[in-house]
Amino acid sequence: MKDDNIVINVENVSKKFKLYADRPMSLKEKIVKRVKKNTYKEFYALNDVSFKVKKGSTVGLIGKNGSGKSTLLKIINRTMFPDKGKISINGKIASLIELGAGFHPELSGRENIYNNATIFGFTKEEIDKRIPEIIAFSELEEFIDNTLRTYSSGMYARLAFSVAIHIDADILLVDEILGVGDINFQAKCANKIYEMKNNGTTIILVTHDMSTIDRLCDYAIWLEHGKIIADGSPKKIENRYLKFMAEEQEERKKIEVGKNINKQNDLKDDIQDENNKIKITHLGDHFGNGDVIFTDCKLLDEKHIDRRSFNTGQKIKLQVKYLCQVDPDDLQVNVGFEIASINGTYIYGTNTSREGKKNLKLNKKGTIEIELDNLNLLPGDYSIGIAIADLEEKATYDYYKNITEFKMYSNIHDIGLVRLEHKFIVDDKKIK
Numbered sequence: 223m224k225d226d227n228i229v230i231n232v233e234n235v236s237k238k239f240k241l242y243a244d245r246p247m248s249l250k251e252k253i254v255k256r257v258k259k260n261t262y263k264e265f266y267a268l269n270d271v272s273f274k275v276k277k278g279s280t281v282g283l284i285g286k287n288g289s290g291k292s293t294l295l296k297i298i299n300r301t302m303f304p305d306k307g308k309i310s311i312n313g314k315i316a317s318l319i320e321l322g323a324g325f326h327p328e329l330s331g332r333e334n335i336y337n338n339a340t341i342f343g344f345t346k347e348e349i350d351k352r353i354p355e356i357i358a359f360s361e362l363e364e365f366i367d368n369t370l371r372t373y374s375s376g377m378y379a380r381l382a383f384s385v386a387i388h389i390d391a392d393i394l395l396v397d398e399i400l401g402v403g404d405i406n407f408q409a410k411c412a413n414k415i416y417e418m419k420n421n422g423t424t425i426i427l428v429t430h431d432m433s434t435i436d437r438l439c440d441y442a443i444w445l446e447h448g449k450i451i452a453d454g455s456p457k458k459i460e461n462r463y464l465k466f467m468a469e470e471q472e473e474r475k476k477i478e479v480g481k482n483i484n485k486q487n488d489l490k491d492d493i494q495d496e497n498n499k500i501k502i503t504h505l506g507d508h509f510g511n512g513d514v515i516f517t518d519c520k521l522l523d524e525k526h527i528d529r530r531s532f533n534t535g536q537k538i539k540l541q542v543k544y545l546c547q548v549d550p551d552d553l554q555v556n557v558g559f560e561i562a563s564i565n566g567t568y569i570y571g572t573n574t575s576r577e578g579k580k581n582l583k584l585n586k587k588g589t590i591e592i593e594l595d596n597l598n599l600l601p602g603d604y605s606i607g608i609a610i611a612d613l614e615e616k617a618t619y620d621y622y623k624n625i626t627e628f629k630m631y632s633n634i635h636d637i638g639l640v641r642l643e644h645k646f647i648v649d650d651k652k653i654k
């Protein structure tokens with residue numbers, strides 16, 4: 223029985239592609255070599271995918287690069303066809319997938335609007351009525367009668383987006399909205415999509431940005447290697463997904479950890495000076511006079527497992543090994559650390575000297591540990607740096623601005639970088 227409430231029904235859809243062992247042959251090569259065929263393997267970009275989308279809902283598709291999200295959108299949009307399975311669609315689709323796929327470079331912006339809107343079933347009179355709005359949204363008034371050939375890729379995308387959102391679609395397919403135009407235009411697009419959602423348009427959107435899923439979607443589908451591995455409320459999927467991505471990244475980060483340290487140790491023979499002291503090769507964010515050097519680094523969880531991903535609020539310990547290359551008794555030592563977001567925003571830093579701990583003494587070799595009992599960083603990517611210097615911070619012995627990177631995940635949806643403990647009190651009553 224047909225359920226009017228279901229507007230998209232994807233049933234056991236599979237899509238295969240060919241993976242060539244070497245590059246496809248050119249026509250000339252095919253003619254010259256005649257018998258030799260390109261060797262290829264087939265793989266499933268989508269493998270037995272089934273789901274239903276309810277009218278008026280907003281569904282977020284998530285998954286690693288290459289997991290099949292765009293292929294799925296293209297199949298729903300019917301610009302690609304499945305090898306197996308069935309798709310039923312109930313309504314008019316507008317797609318923000320391959321923006322401007324139907325545009326003609328030799329026609330003007332205005333002519334392209336007419337062409338494109340006609341494909342979606344609008345008469346000339348209907349387009350005449352809404353063209354001012356389409357042009358205004360695209361902010362391309364000055365250029366609208368120029369040929370599309372002269373448009374930048376951002377202008378092209380603006381025009382295509384503007385047409386797509388003005389064709390009264392019942393279903394909107396969006397692939398990474400945040401890639402369109404500049405920041406202001408992106409915000410405008412996001413607002414428009416929000417408005418369409420509120421007006422009852424069914425939306426399927428692909429994004430790597432969890433906060434978009436969080437703000438816009440009622441339902442999330444997680445694809446991995448062309449299969450749905452989880453679906454449900456965004457909150458339920460999001461934490462599992464972030465944790466999965468974090469763990470995947472962990473192995474990679476472990477290899478990278480202290481890569482400068484390894485680089486330095488690999489070069490040991492070359493860079494020892496006349497006193498057999500290992501010199502620090504200055505690598506931008508790594509420098510120092512080498513009186514003390516760091517030789518190893520770990521980020522440990524409460525079970526002493528070396529990890530690169532942690533839950534918000536988890537206890538972590540940065541453990542570094544050091545080697546003193548001068549007489550330790552001659553040094554008055556100051557140890558510091560700093561945490562920054564991956565895009566370089568400085569979040570926190572301190573050192574023993576600033577905290578009045580001025581009697582620190584080292585051995586010839588040893589371990590320094592920094593324990594953070596309650597690492598209240600919000601989900602995202604961060605780096606940790608470490609320094610060892612003299613008490614007045616005049617001489618730096620060894621300093622890594624980024625000794626390792628790590629990822630935070632959690633189902634906390636606060637905004638920013640750090641969770642601050644807080645209470646809400648309304649009319650003298652604490653809100654629980």
Ligand SMILES: Nc1ncnc2c1ncn2[C@@H]1O[C@H](COP(=O)(O)OP(=O)(O)OP(=O)(O)O)[C@@H](O)[C@H]1O
Binds near residue numbers: 286
């Ligand atoms: N036309 C095609 N021919 C051959 N292989 C393809 C084609 N389109 C996609 N693929 C492959 O299918 C797989 C799924 O691709 P798809 O673009 O759907 O992934 P995605 O999840 O959207 O990735 P991303 O997040 O990087 O956009 C990838 O391995 C991709 O290389």
